[in-house]
Amino acid sequence: MPAMGADSVWPASAGRLSMVAPAFAGSLAVGLLCGYWEVPVAVWICAWAAWIALASWNHLALRLSPRYRERMVLAAVMVGAATIGALDIIRVDSLAAVSVARFAGQDVVLKGVVVSSRAGGRSPEAVIAAHCVDADGSLHQAAGKVRVFLSPGDASCGLAERLRYGDITESRIRLELASRPMNPGEPDLRTVSLQHGVHAVANADPGSVHVVGRRCLNPVERAAMWVREAIVSAARATLAPGPCEIFLAMALGDSSELDYDTLGSFRKAGVSHLLAASGLHVSLVVGIALQAAAAAGVSSRRSPLVGFLIAGVYAVAAGLRPSIVRAWLMFGLSAASRACGRRASTLHVVCVSATIQLILNPLLLWNAGFQMSYLAIVALCYLAPCFARIVPDRWSAPAASTLRTLLASTAVSTALLPIVANMTLELSLIGPIANLVAVPMGLVAMTAGLGGCIVWHIWPWLGSVMNAGSEAALTALASFVRAMACVPFSSVPTRMLSGWEVAAYYALLACVCAIGSDPFRRHRFRRASRRIAKRPAAVMCGVGILCFLAFRPAPFEVVVIHVGQGDAIFVSAPGGVSILVDTGTAHAGNRHVVPYLRRRGVKRLDLLVITHEHADHAGGAGAVAGLLRTECIAVPSCADGRTWAGILGEIAAARGGESSRVVRLSQGDVIRVGEVALEVLNPPPASTAAPDGRNIDANENSMVLRLVYRGFSMLLCADAGAQFERRILDEPPHRTWLTAQVVKIGHHGSSGASTFRFLEAVRADLAIVSVGRNGYGHPSPAAIGRILDTGAELRRTDTCGAVSVSIAPRLAAQAKRSEVSYTARDMRQVWARAPMFRKVCR
Structure with missing residues (x-):
């Protein structure tokens, strides 16, 4: 068998252009990245114009100097490869005009060819290469594959076993797009599916899929x-x-x-x-x-x-x-x-x-x-x-x-x-x-x-x-x-590595390979190392730079994590401060909150706040406690009854029977973690619960916090509604505590919260609604209208994904008393970069 890994060299006649293949491949990758970032086509036109101008200007050297000619050829190869890469991404984007994904959200009849089917595993499914789509009585040509998940059952398994590669099927299905990343670091399943040619997904009953023919297969x-x-x-x-x-x-x-x-x-x-x-x-x-x-x-x-x-x-x-x-x-x-x-x-x-x-x-x-x-x-x-x-x-x-x-x-x-x-x-x-x-x-x-x-x-x-x-x-x-x-x-x-860290790692490996593969380079490296070792100042300077890069202060950041219908807010501050306010449902805790904290490399929580006992806020507490060592748990002063006993018992069980320190907070309390202060505005001190916990409104007595870090403030309203808002506004000493630059809207934007009078008192620049699919009508159009009427910018986790509010260390150091400017980001910037889908969804 020919040795695929044997190193050898090109013949001497080709030695001068031995870098053409590596240069072409590397430039092609650069072009693909530029196409991904939607670099304008004018850049490539200018690159070719510059090459032509340079070749025309030095036409004599191009004719007489073989070395100059080789360099120009190599430059042309690199520009050409980068152009091909950019055009390849444009070709992928152009699929949006014919992709089956453009019918997402519609009930259609899909006609296509079976590419694969699977009866076993976690769910019966089939992958169908679309040929045409009947939508609203009109027949449309379509491209791309559809991954069809069949409802569990013996009939679906039997259908998946009968389907063969090349079968032509007609299926009545509702097309959907694969899920997109809703939190930082989550995989983009749309792009992952598109790498395999899958443009859309669908759920189907076995009775809605019919084999109508068979395609002729090649040898x-x-x-x-x-x-x-x-x-x-x-x-x-x-x-x-x-x-x-x-x-x-x-x-x-x-x-x-x-x-x-x-x-x-x-x-x-x-x-x-x-x-x-x-x-x-x-x-x-x-x-x-x-x-x-x-x-x-x-x-x-x-x-x-x-x-x-x-x-x-x-x-x-x-x-x-x-x-x-x-x-x-x-x-x-x-x-x-x-x-x-x-x-x-x-x-x-x-x-x-x-x-x-x-x-x-x-x-x-x-x-x-x-x-x-x-x-x-x-x-x-x-x-x-x-x-x-x-x-x-x-x-x-x-x-x-x-x-x-x-x-x-x-x-x-x-x-x-x-x-x-x-x-x-x-x-x-x-x-x-x-x-x-x-x-x-x-x-x-x-x-x-x-x-x-x-x-x-x-x-x-x-x-x-x-x-x-x-x-x-x-x-x-x-x-x-x-x-x-x-x-x-x-x-x-381990935590998720940033792009810069990955690039630095592979640059270091490239240096190791370059030095280790050449005896002359190894000799020069040893000589240079000895000379540098004789200069303590240079060594200390290098060590200082590395320490600064490795241990540079992290920015202050508040992330409203997307957990569907629920709340989970993570706060990180310089000095390793980590605070989590609510944990979402049990499903969201395992699927979103815990993976997000793992990606960030969080190993310890200084404070876990559970604002009230409802499952969409406290359901994931056990999953979080099982992953992270939690120093302190803060609960409302009215946290009594069987529900709270179950929540705290689940946390203790997840920690192997070890119980964390629990503090009960009410209005007027302040808890400090590093430079972060959490001022408690709700529940009132007089709020108590009977053993069965049924004589209070858990939403209205949920813990409302005003987060303060140097010159920044953010109001976290949990599920508190109009009753809390009226009470706090009728108490002049406490009304001054409401002012905040950012507000997390209470009760997922329900109509009974976020009164206009309350929003006027807060005077926030940014309002965040943590919400997902629900049957309650959250957020209500009335609440959205009141938020927008105050002039605040509105961001919703169901339409924007996780929302991050951060402050650079330099800005935080400059403004300890006056208001500090912040940067707000969400996942729409990531969604806008997904090839093809960025055109389908416009």
Whole structure:
């Protein structure tokens, strides 16, 4: 098999332009980013005009100087690649005119072709490539795939099992767009789906989906579907359920039937890549194909073509995942270069294959599988040799080989660290060691399983024997992974890294590769390091800059988290101050609040405030307490009765029986955390509750807080309504406490809150309504009208996503007494950058 990872050089005739492929690939990525940020087309016109002007001005040097000519050609290649990248994103945006997504929110009849279907897993579903849409009696041509979720039940499972690739269906469905990120750091499922060609989603009953025909498949599709069905049917017939699910995940990348515990064990052990069909599996298929071709008497010149064709069929059967296509393209390019009598370097093969994939599907640049696949290859070819230099020459061959393998696994883990950290918020420390055993076991299981599944259809007894060996290897693999995942500190939690941190990390790795791969650079680096070490002032200056960047003060920030119909407000301040006011519902606490706090790297709450006992404010308290160490819990003074006992008991249970300090607050109390002061305006001191908690209005007695940080103030009204507003306005001493720059509107904008008189007393510049889908009519048009009449800017979490109010440290330091200016942001800036959907939703 041609060595896909062997480093070599281009012939001397091509040596002068050896940077064309890397320059083209890098410039293409820059162009894609510029298209994503909607850089005007005039920029590219100006770039080409500048190149033409420069070439015309120095036309004599262009004719006579080969070096100048090469530089101009390289510049033209880079500008051309960047232009192609920008035009590719424009092409994606243009799909909005024909996309099925433009019918989102409508009941339609969809006619299309089945691309895939799945009966098992968490929910039966089918993916249908749209051909036309009947909306309101009019027939429209449509493009894009629709992911149809079938209602749970035996009928839906039966339908999903009957649907085959290529079936033409008519479905009466209601189209919707995939969910967009409502809080910072959440994945944009619209863009993720679009990377796979899915433009919309829908829910359907099995009776509304009908097969009306079948599309004629080409030979490659027929072969791929036969291979997939052969693997699935043989695996289900010969393997036990547990090993079968692991094998199908490894062979075809279908992990939908795996339980969460198994997925978590593979993730913690750092071997989750085994459960995704990847380049490793393509290499195995190619190896088997080449051995079979050699046994069949195929010549060595033609066997790579056989391997390329078989690997292509496997890639189609596994769903053309980016990592599989990458390995397939790299093998094909390497084989083609050898057939032409040339040996292309790994760098050129990687760049050309990445360029082909990005031109065909530009959104792959943001696909984590695509990024990790190419980073793993680059790490193996460039970073692993740098790490391998630490292996002592005097070691025996087996020991040195084992250490080099461990260092290669460590190099790959190092290269993938930011991506894995941002995806899982978890880093596996035991991954490099676990891969030493798990990868060989996985290859053994895959080799026996793939061979057994194919042989089973010819000689069932032999296939069963081979799959029995595969089952034993899979069982041992699963037991080993669970054991590794249970090792103390096998994985550690981490926060989400910013774009600047990721860029700095990869810049540092690039420097390590550049220095470690060249002896002359290593020599110069050592000399420079010795010279700098002799200058303490320079060393101290560098250390000071690094410390400033690492420990620079964080800005003061208040984030009204989107939790649907409910409240959850997170406050962070310099000095590591962390405060959470309310936790949303139990579902929102697990799905939104806890993941948001994990992404921020919050490990401790100085104060958890529960304004009142309703589930949309206190339901997620147990989930938060189970994740974070909570120093103090603040509740209203009237927090008595069975409901409050259940809430506090749930928090204590989540903390393993350990109870936090609970303080009961009422009007006039002030609680300080660092430089943040929380002034309590409600409930009144006389408010008490009977043991059953039924003699008070929980909303009107919810805790209202005025948050003060230096010159900034924000009013948090919880669910208090008109009764609280009248009382506080009728007490002159307390009325002066209402003034605030920002107000979180009470009771989700209900008609019984936010009276005009109250809003006039607050005089806020920004009003935030925390609301989601509900049956109460929140926020009411009357309340919205009163807010807008006061001149305040209105932002709603259901239409804007999470709303953040922040103050830069410089501004906070300048204004301790006078009002300080703040910056308000929401998720609309993120939504506006989603390719294609930014055009559909306008």
